[in-house]
Amino acid sequence: MSDLISRQAAIDAVKKLSLGEADATRLAMRIGYYLEHLTSAQPEIIRCRNCKFASGDSRICMKFGHSPIGELDFCAWAERRTDE
Numbered sequence: 001m002s003d004l005i006s007r008q009a010a011i012d013a014v015k016k017l018s019l020g021e022a023d024a025t026r027l028a029m030r031i032g033y034y035l036e037h038l039t040s041a042q043p044e045i046i047r048c049r050n051c052k053f054a055s056g057d058s059r060i061c062m063k064f065g066h067s068p069i070g071e072l073d074f075c076a077w078a079e080r081r082t083d084e
Helices: 007-015 021-036
Strands: none
Touching: 007 021
16 A cells, blocks of 8 residues: 655654754755655646547547547546647
C-alpha cells in the first residue's frame, strides 16, 4: 500500500524530531533534499481530449473503440498528444 503525503509535511515532521539542534538541522536538510527530488507518486492524468488516441473530434477512443468519450474521461493507457 502506498500513501500520498505532502513533501512539506514530511520535512516539517523531521524538523520536529527531538534531536540536538545541529543534528536535527543536518538531518532535516538531508531528508529535505531527497524529498524535493523524489518523483511524484501521483501520475499525471491525461484526459481523453488531450490523448493521441482520441479521434479528430475527440469523441471516440481509437485505441479501444470507446464511444462516446466524455469531457473528463481518462484511462491508464493515455498518451499526451504532441501536436498541441
